[in-house]
Amino acid sequence: MSAPSVQQPRDDQPGNPSDGTATLAEIARAAGVSAPTVSKVLNGRGDVAPSTRSRVEELLRAHGYQRRRGSVQPAPLLDLVFHELESSWAMEVIRGVENVARQEGLSVVLSESAGRLSPGQTWVDGVLARRPTGVILVLSGLDPAQRAQLTSRDIPFVVLDAAGDPGEDVPAIGATNWQGGLAATRHLLELGHRRIGVIGGPAGIMCSRARIDGYRAALETAGVQYDSALVVNGDFHHESGYTKGLELLRLKDRPTAVFTGNDLQALGLYEAARETGLSIPGDLSVVGFDDLPLARWISPPLTTVRQPLTEMAEAAAHLVLDISRGNQPSTLRVDLATRLVERASSAPPPQGA
Amino acid sequence: MSAPSVQQPRDDQPGNPSDGTATLAEIARAAGVSAPTVSKVLNGRGDVAPSTRSRVEELLRAHGYQRRRGSVQPAPLLDLVFHELESSWAMEVIRGVENVARQEGLSVVLSESAGRLSPGQTWVDGVLARRPTGVILVLSGLDPAQRAQLTSRDIPFVVLDAAGDPGEDVPAIGATNWQGGLAATRHLLELGHRRIGVIGGPAGIMCSRARIDGYRAALETAGVQYDSALVVNGDFHHESGYTKGLELLRLKDRPTAVFTGNDLQALGLYEAARETGLSIPGDLSVVGFDDLPLARWISPPLTTVRQPLTEMAEAAAHLVLDISRGNQPSTLRVDLATRLVERASSAPPPQGA
Numbered sequence: 001m002s003a004p005s006v007q008q009p010r011d012d013q014p015g016n017p018s019d020g021t022a023t024l025a026e027i028a029r030a031a032g033v034s035a036p037t038v039s040k041v042l043n044g045r046g047d048v049a050p051s052t053r054s055r056v057e058e059l060l061r062a063h064g065y066q067r068r069r070g071s072v073q074p075a076p077l078l079d080l081v082f083h084e085l086e087s088s089w090a091m092e093v094i095r096g097v098e099n100v101a102r103q104e105g106l107s108v109v110l111s112e113s114a115g116r117l118s119p120g121q122t123w124v125d126g127v128l129a130r131r132p133t134g135v136i137l138v139l140s141g142l143d144p145a146q147r148a149q150l151t152s153r154d155i156p157f158v159v160l161d162a163a164g165d166p167g168e169d170v171p172a173i174g175a176t177n178w179q180g181g182l183a184a185t186r187h188l189l190e191l192g193h194r195r196i197g198v199i200g201g202p203a204g205i206m207c208s209r210a211r212i213d214g215y216r217a218a219l220e221t222a223g224v225q226y227d228s229a230l231v232v233n234g235d236f237h238h239e240s241g242y243t244k245g246l247e248l249l250r251l252k253d254r255p256t257a258v259f260t261g262n263d264l265q266a267l268g269l270y271e272a273a274r275e276t277g278l279s280i281p282g283d284l285s286v287v288g289f290d291d292l293p294l295a296r297w298i299s300p301p302l303t304t305v306r307q308p309l310t311e312m313a314e315a316a317a318h319l320v321l322d323i324s325r326g327n328q329p330s331t332l333r334v335d336l337a338t339r340l341v342e343r344a345s346s347a348p349p350p351q352g353a
Numbered sequence: 354m355s356a357p358s359v360q361q362p363r364d365d366q367p368g369n370p371s372d373g374t375a376t377l378a379e380i381a382r383a384a385g386v387s388a389p390t391v392s393k394v395l396n397g398r399g400d401v402a403p404s405t406r407s408r409v410e411e412l413l414r415a416h417g418y419q420r421r422r423g424s425v426q427p428a429p430l431l432d433l434v435f436h437e438l439e440s441s442w443a444m445e446v447i448r449g450v451e452n453v454a455r456q457e458g459l460s461v462v463l464s465e466s467a468g469r470l471s472p473g474q475t476w477v478d479g480v481l482a483r484r485p486t487g488v489i490l491v492l493s494g495l496d497p498a499q500r501a502q503l504t505s506r507d508i509p510f511v512v513l514d515a516a517g518d519p520g521e522d523v524p525a526i527g528a529t530n531w532q533g534g535l536a537a538t539r540h541l542l543e544l545g546h547r548r549i550g551v552i553g554g555p556a557g558i559m560c561s562r563a564r565i566d567g568y569r570a571a572l573e574t575a576g577v578q579y580d581s582a583l584v585v586n587g588d589f590h591h592e593s594g595y596t597k598g599l600e601l602l603r604l605k606d607r608p609t610a611v612f613t614g615n616d617l618q619a620l621g622l623y624e625a626a627r628e629t630g631l632s633i634p635g636d637l638s639v640v641g642f643d644d645l646p647l648a649r650w651i652s653p654p655l656t657t658v659r660q661p662l663t664e665m666a667e668a669a670a671h672l673v674l675d676i677s678r679g680n681q682p683s684t685l686r687v688d689l690a691t692r693l694v695e696r697a698s699s700a701p702p703p704q705g706a
Contacts, residue, residue: 076479077462085448087646088441095438098465107479109430110463112451126429126460238650267650274652293440294647297591297620299627 022063030063031056042067042153044128061148069154069326076106077132078317081119083139083163085112086237087264088292089309093138093160096313104321106133118143128153134320136313139163139205141170156323160316163205171323171332173316177207180305180338181214181259184287187303187340188257189222192348193285197230197248197255199241199265208233208261211289215259230255234265241268249276249284256349257285263292266302266345281347291341300344307338375416383416384409395420395506397481414501422507422679429459430485431670434472436492436516438465439590440617441645442662446491446513449666457674459486471496481506487673489666492516492558494523509676513669516558524676524685526669530560533658533691534567534612537640540656540693541610542575545701546638550583550601550608552594552618561586561614564642568612583608587618594621602629602637609702610638616645619655619698634700644694653697660691 024042028035033052040048041056048056059065080097082090094110101108109132113119119137124146127135135150135157141164142150142157150157159172166172188196198215201208212231219226232247234240241260248255249272260266266288270280278284280300288295291306315334322329377395381388386405393401394409401409412418433450435443447463454461462485466472472490477499480488488503488510494517495503495510503510512525519525541549551568554561565584572579585600587593594613601608602625613619619641623633631637633653641648644659668687675682 075483077483080463085444085451087444091438091440091444094463098438098463102465102467105475107476107483108463110433110447110451110461112455114455122458123460130428130430130460238646267647270652271650293591294620297624298651299623 022059022065024065027056027059027063027065030059042128043131044125046125057145057149060152061145065152067152067154072131072154074131074133074155074324077109077130078106078320079109079111079127079132079135081111081113081123081135081137081140083113085110088294089236089262089264089290090138092292092309093313096310097136097317099310100314100317100321113140118146124149127155131155133324134158134317136160136316136320141166156320158316158320158323160312161207163207165206169332171319171329172334173312173319174207174333174335175307175312176335176338177210177307178214178217180289180307180340181211182218183214183338183340184211184259184289184305185215185218186222187342187346188259188285188287189218189224191257191285191346193255193257194224194349195227195230195253195255195257196224197258198232199244199248199258199260199269200231200233201236201261201265203233211259211261234261236262236264238264238268241265242271243268245269245272246276249273249278256283257287257346259287259289261289263288263290263295263302263304266304267294267298270298280345283350285346285349287340287346295341296343303343303346304341305338306341308336312336375412375418377418380409380412380416380418383412395481396484397478399478410498410502413505414498418505420505420507425484425507427484427486427508427677430462430483431459431673432462432464432480432485432488434464434466434476434488434490434493436466438463441647442589442615442617442643443491445645445662446666449663450489450670452663453667453670453674466493471499474499477502480508484508486677487511487670489513489669489673494519509673511669511673511676513665514560516560518559522685524672524682525687526665526672527560527686527688528660528665529688529691530563530660531567531570533642533660533693534564535571536567536691536693537564537612537642537658538568538571539575540695540699541612541638541640542571542577544610544638544699546608546610547577547702548580548583548606548608548610549577550611551585552597552601552611552613552622553584553586554589554614556586564612564614587614589615589617591617591621594618595624596621598622598625599629602626602631609636610640610699612640612642614642616641616643616648616655616657619657620647620651623651633698636703638699638702640693640699648694649696656696656699657694658691659694661689665689 024038025035028038041053078101138160159166162172200212216226232244234244266286273280273284288302288304291304295302295304377391378388381391394406431454491513512519515525553565569579585597587597619639626637641655641657644657648655648657
């Protein structure tokens with residue numbers, strides 16, 4: 001394969017035949033349209049009939065067309081897409097991406113996929129038109145067609161904290177969620193707890209599953225029976241920590257400690273404990289996940305598993321920029337370490353429990 | 354004045370002489386450069402010598418050059434600039450801008466001016482090159498040169514929650530901060546408090562001054578002496594609520610209630626109260642400002658002055674889009690209403706206080 005060319009200012013330049021991929025002219029011929037029309041589709045221009053567009057997209061995908069690196073100067077933009085823009089969790093991530101963008105003279109385009117786990121076609125069209133230097137997807141992924149569209153335009157992307165399994169060939173940055181669940185649960189076991197509840201995040205989200213699996217591993221290696229009655233799934237919001245927390249605390253044989261899916265859920269659980277007349281940590285120990293700033297500020301300050309969100313976001317930005325420069329990353333998947341931060345919400349179980 | 358033209362695809366089109374402004378050709382002649390060079394400067398292109406660039410910029414400013422509306426199609430982008438990206442305060446604003454952007458098929462470019470109250474030249478250069486449909490500045494403004502640069506390119510901007518006085522001719526969206534300070538203080542007066550402290554935001558920030566002036570007005574109309582010993586200024590962070598809170602609580606004749614500059618400061622004050630052995634609201638009443646989600650979640654839930662941040666951001670986005678379409682807003686300055694939200698952190702003062 002030849003070195004990436006940086007001497008090709010026109011984007012209707014045919015692909016490199018030695019790549020074994022189709023050229024733009026060949027795609028045009030197969031679609032029965034002119035090369036400039038294919039070029040318009042590639043550049044996300046609106047003035048192409050939808051049927052022509054989808055025919056061209058299909059051919060681009062079928063032929064594995066890929067724009068030559070360097071044939072088009074990308075815009076000095078980084079696209080950052082969230083599954084949902086909620087809470088200071090997202091703010092920690094944004095800050096990391098902004099840090100790198102500022103150093104590199106790039107601006108950040110922020111989008112929200114409005115709760116869906118892959119962004120909509122409007123977003124993809126926008127990306128094709130504005131040609132960012134790279135794309136970072138947070139807790140969301142791309143469907144195969146969207147992936148093909150970005151790949152054919154040579155727009156690299158990285159997944160941060162993947163919701164599902166992003167696929168082995170997708171660059172991804174995560175955290176050691178399983179180890180985090182293990183550390184949180186071992187901490188509670190060492191304090192003497194035996195009935196330890198869990199409020200998980202959504203069951204379909206990988207990081208949440210990994211945390212619960214870590215919890216289970218800690219119990220089993222300590223010889224404590226796993227009890228499915230103590231494991232409930234919510235979403236990552238405060239409300240779900242409250243409602244699922246009430247469920248656990250109203251059990252006949254209630255847990256003396258609860259490991260929550262994140263810090264916001266822990267706050268919800270604090271409220272459920274107050275309502276049930278249980279004091280933290282006297283009657284109930286709580287361990288969160290994330291270590292958002294508010295974990296230090298609430299009362300009692302929250303014992304939690306720190307995941308380095310800002311550093312993860314910085315790593316994702318560096319990774320996607322590396323790829324945009326034509327460097328093959330030595331490893332496509334990096335999980336940054338989590339660690340337990342002990343504060344005042346965890347203590348030995350009450351006497352007699 | 355003639356109607357805005359939408360039939361001028363080239364951006365080196367001379368200005369409309371009937372505007373009384375210089376044309377691009379006239380600017381070029383005065384600067385001793387070619388018209389395409391002036392065009393490059395207008396479009397934020399990097400390939401112009403810095404000295405030429407600043408000469409052209411100066412002439413554009415001196416001649417009040419303004420690109421004809423519709424002569425260049427703006428990019429489907431909204432630029433959103435924060436003074437600093439901190440906490441869920443910023444998240445509420447981002448959400449509002451994203452709501453409008455999504456409806457209008459625009460993407461949001463997010464920047465942080467890294468604590469300075471006007472964004473840097475790198476940001477301005479980026480804006481000139483990417484030509485957003487509009488710019489929203491949060492708690493920050495533009496210096497006169499930056500303003501002239503955006504105006505000459507016909508890129509409209511709106512200030513949200515202006516830090517300083519944005520100037521009468523700058524479109525701005527704010528909140529009724531003075532009324533908020535008045536309402537918070539009246540609430541505490543009605544509960545029976547007479548020694549009411551204030552932790553303000555930075556003294557130079559207008560919204561913060563207005564809140565403290567509202568506080569003072571409430572005291573004076575109630576016949577309560579204003580005591581400058583009870584008024585301290587911090588910044589808008591948790592830490593400053595804690596340190597300034599300790600100062601107030603360690604006064605010989607300490608306040609029985611404190612109105613804080615925002616909710617994060619109130620959280621810091623909660624910590625200072627715990628450390629001083631004072632219970633909220635038994636020994637100390639606290640009223641915050643903003644009504645971030647966490648105000649409901651902390652213990653005790655915080656009485657606070659709600660400012661409708663998401664709605665303010667939506668209003669700013671609508672306003673800047675309106676201006677970009679050539680509509681003259683009927684009023685350049687809109688303050689959205691604040692209102693007191695009573696929760697559990699405020700109560701009558703302790704007996705004998």
